[in-house]
Amino acid sequence: MKVTITDIAAAAGVAKSTVSKVLNDSPKISQETKLRVREIMKRMNYTPSSIATGLARQSSSNIGLLIDMSKSSEFLNQFFYSIIGGIESIIGSLKYELTIANVQHNYPEGHFLHRLVMSKRVDGLIANTSVLTEELCMELNRLQFPYISLGEVAAAGCWVDFDNEAGGRMLTRHLLEEGYSAVAFIGGQEGDPLFIRRLNGCRQVLQQAGLPLLKERIIHGEAEEAEGCRAAKELLLGEAPPDSMICMSNFTAFGVLQAAKELGVQVPAELGIATFDEYPLSRYTTPPLTSLNLDTFHLGVSAGQLLMERIIDRNERGQGLLLEPELIPRESTFRTKKL
Amino acid sequence: MKVTITDIAAAAGVAKSTVSKVLNDSPKISQETKLRVREIMKRMNYTPSSIATGLARQSSSNIGLLIDMSKSSEFLNQFFYSIIGGIESIIGSLKYELTIANVQHNYPEGHFLHRLVMSKRVDGLIANTSVLTEELCMELNRLQFPYISLGEVAAAGCWVDFDNEAGGRMLTRHLLEEGYSAVAFIGGQEGDPLFIRRLNGCRQVLQQAGLPLLKERIIHGEAEEAEGCRAAKELLLGEAPPDSMICMSNFTAFGVLQAAKELGVQVPAELGIATFDEYPLSRYTTPPLTSLNLDTFHLGVSAGQLLMERIIDRNERGQGLLLEPELIPRESTFRTKKL
DNA sequence: TTGTAAGCGTTATCAC
DNA sequence: GTGATAACGCTTACAA
Numbered sequence: 109m110k111v112t113i114t115d116i117a118a119a120a121g122v123a124k125s126t127v128s129k130v131l132n133d134s135p136k137i138s139q140e141t142k143l144r145v146r147e148i149m150k151r152m153n154y155t156p157s158s159i160a161t162g163l164a165r166q167s168s169s170n171i172g173l174l175i176d177m178s179k180s181s182e183f184l185n186q187f188f189y190s191i192i193g194g195i196e197s198i199i200g201s202l203k204y205e206l207t208i209a210n211v212q213h214n215y216p217e218g219h220f221l222h223r224l225v226m227s228k229r230v231d232g233l234i235a236n237t238s239v240l241t242e243e244l245c246m247e248l249n250r251l252q253f254p255y256i257s258l259g260e261v262a263a264a265g266c267w268v269d270f271d272n273e274a275g276g277r278m279l280t281r282h283l284l285e286e287g288y289s290a291v292a293f294i295g296g297q298e299g300d301p302l303f304i305r306r307l308n309g310c311r312q313v314l315q316q317a318g319l320p321l322l323k324e325r326i327i328h329g330e331a332e333e334a335e336g337c338r339a340a341k342e343l344l345l346g347e348a349p350p351d352s353m354i355c356m357s358n359f360t361a362f363g364v365l366q367a368a369k370e371l372g373v374q375v376p377a378e379l380g381i382a383t384f385d386e387y388p389l390s391r392y393t394t395p396p397l398t399s400l401n402l403d404t405f406h407l408g409v410s411a412g413q414l415l416m417e418r419i420i421d422r423n424e425r426g427q428g429l430l431l432e433p434e435l436i437p438r439e440s441t442f443r444t445k446k447l
Numbered sequence: 448m449k450v451t452i453t454d455i456a457a458a459a460g461v462a463k464s465t466v467s468k469v470l471n472d473s474p475k476i477s478q479e480t481k482l483r484v485r486e487i488m489k490r491m492n493y494t495p496s497s498i499a500t501g502l503a504r505q506s507s508s509n510i511g512l513l514i515d516m517s518k519s520s521e522f523l524n525q526f527f528y529s530i531i532g533g534i535e536s537i538i539g540s541l542k543y544e545l546t547i548a549n550v551q552h553n554y555p556e557g558h559f560l561h562r563l564v565m566s567k568r569v570d571g572l573i574a575n576t577s578v579l580t581e582e583l584c585m586e587l588n589r590l591q592f593p594y595i596s597l598g599e600v601a602a603a604g605c606w607v608d609f610d611n612e613a614g615g616r617m618l619t620r621h622l623l624e625e626g627y628s629a630v631a632f633i634g635g636q637e638g639d640p641l642f643i644r645r646l647n648g649c650r651q652v653l654q655q656a657g658l659p660l661l662k663e664r665i666i667h668g669e670a671e672e673a674e675g676c677r678a679a680k681e682l683l684l685g686e687a688p689p690d691s692m693i694c695m696s697n698f699t700a701f702g703v704l705q706a707a708k709e710l711g712v713q714v715p716a717e718l719g720i721a722t723f724d725e726y727p728l729s730r731y732t733t734p735p736l737t738s739l740n741l742d743t744f745h746l747g748v749s750a751g752q753l754l755m756e757r758i759i760d761r762n763e764r765g766q767g768l769l770l771e772p773e774l775i776p777r778e779s780t781f782r783t784k785k786l
Numbered sequence: 787t788t789g790t791a792a793g794c795g796t797t798a799t800c801a802c
Numbered sequence: 803g804t805g806a807t808a809a810c811g812c813t814t815a816c817a818a
Binding site for chain 3: 112113114124125128129131132156157158159160161162163164165
């Protein structure tokens with residue numbers, strides 16, 4: 109039924125080792141032998157067993173992508189497809205496959221460290237920061253196991269991330285250029301590094317322009333609709349109402365739009381709204397939202413490249429990579445009426 | 448450095464086979480031996496090599512999910528994450544891992560049939576209909592290779608899909624209940640089975656109610672914004688303007704909403720709008736859209752279950768499985784003012 | 787209950 | 803150039 113290297117060797121009247129060399133296009137095999145053996149392989153419809161090859165070569169030709177489905181990471185959830193596409197485009201061309209593993213932090217039997225790493229199911233790992241605890245990084249480092257973090261993390265030897273600080277700067281600069289000056293920042297969890305970086309970018313530009321970023325204008329909360337709405341109302345009805353808001357997510361921004369509508373505040377004339385992320389709503393709101401687009405396919409590509417470098421070159425030097433976001437101006441901040 | 452079954456055997460003073468039996472919790476090993484060996488495995492930090500196990504057992508404990516990133520399948524693109532979650536939840540508990548493979552139809556070197564199936568990298572396959580050509584199905588059938596199609600396909604032995612006809616019926620019935628009667632259907636590619644099934648469901652309910660589904664009210668086109676807008680205008684300005692529209696996607700529906708706004712047509716009073724899919728816009732439009740929710744996590748679960756049955760029980764009988772959609776009524780069709 | 791030995795399908799190291 | 807032969811790390815009869 110199934111044909112192995114032994115069958116081919118027999119049919120071709122050569123040794124298994126010769127067939128193996130043909131398989132790997134060894135230079136020490138004569139052209140005619142190669143042709144003859146290949147011919148036979150084709151005729152007998154032979155494909156080498158990846159498992160056997162893996163055993164002999166001590167490698168799985170698999171890389172793993174870890175996710176934690178129990179935590180609803182908006183980010184992964186939305187951009188999963190394109191990140192995977194990016195990773196695939198790199199590793200696929202190097203004949204690696206992508207294994208997706210769901211990491212429940214309190215997994216009943218067997219941590220992924222055993223399931224994937226120690227059991228050698230994968231030769232390398234890409235993981236989101238929500239999975240990579242500092243403890244885990246240390247362990248992977250100790251094992252000298254190649255991995256890349258999706259998101260900047262100090263403990264990770266190697267990571268790729270978007271330049272969130274630059275993103276904060278870009279949105280803020282844009283608001284100032286449009287004539288806004290009282291900027292508020294909405295929607296991040298207190299202490300969340302993502303929030304902190306973005307806010308820092310915002311603060312830098314304001315300071316540079318000699319403008320204050322009032323504490324009262326920094327509102328923490330879930331990055332979703334209801335919170336955005338609540339926060340916006342609080343701000344607009346407060347002591348020092350801002351003339352513009354930067355939102356951590358499309359959903360936050362949507363909530364802000366709702367609040368403005370309910371309070372009869374004109375967007376963009378009386379209130380400018382800008383948001384991180386281009387997906388999924390920014391194009392479809394009224395008015396459409398000025399947003400910061402993150403090229404997630406590229407993120408996947410970069411992660412894949414870095415990882416493959418580590419695996420193939422056994423490249424040990426740790427490094428971080430920041431990708432530039434892209435500003436997409438839309439009506440929600442067109443105070444200067446460029447329409 | 449790396450510890451194998453031989454090391455454990457030596458350390459425990461038993462044979463490799465004994466260790467192997469302990470590993471698989473064979474009943475023919477004494478409790479004390481098991482305890483002792485396990486103790487040693489733990490102490491030496493041993494994890495069996497999945498590749499070696501795979502070779503010996505002749506199975507990869509991997510299942511593959513095929514996608515074609517070159518075709519921008521809105522469906523997969525949006526629901527990828529939850530479908531994967533569903534599949535994972537089933538196969539993960541059976542100690543299988545998920546391999547994602549990007550299938551370029553004109554792949555330079557090596558069809559996925561070789562890359563994954565013949566090389567035994569995966570024990571089973573799940574694939575979207577856009578990948579599974581009839582030819583491919585025949586080939587997989589011939590190889591007796593276990594696979595499940597995501598989407599109803601005649602040639603596939605086994606598939607799971609949403610009951611799109613029922614979906615068409617549900618949306619149409621809802622419109623009639625709300626007092627609409629002149630229903631239009633917008634947004635599918637001519638000949639697309641998905642479109643045909645949904646339209647059929649719609650037609651059934653209308654016929655049952657003694658209402659016609661006019662040809663002029665069936666508009667083909669890309670399932671996106673611009674087309675939806677164009678189609679809606681065409682209909683509303685035409686000879687027999689409908690009082691309600693069923694859209695193939697959220698984006699189509701968004702376009703319809705725009706058209707209504709531009710033409711000053713009141714939604715839902717003068718025009719009811721209902722759409723397939725609950726994601727990503729239906730909750731966020733003005734007014735929010737009545738939609739048909741498809742439980743994609745469940746789709747993944749079902750696909751996973753069917754596949755594992757096939758693999759484990761060598762279950763040969765082909766079967767299809769239809770999942771029921773869920774109607775989510777919202778303002779866009781609340782003509783009877785239930786608000 | 788445990789041990790022996792023969793696979794599983796490749797690759798890799800030598801001889802020839 | 804080609805061919806034996808020993809890994810690779812585990813499972814599985816069959817013996818003991």
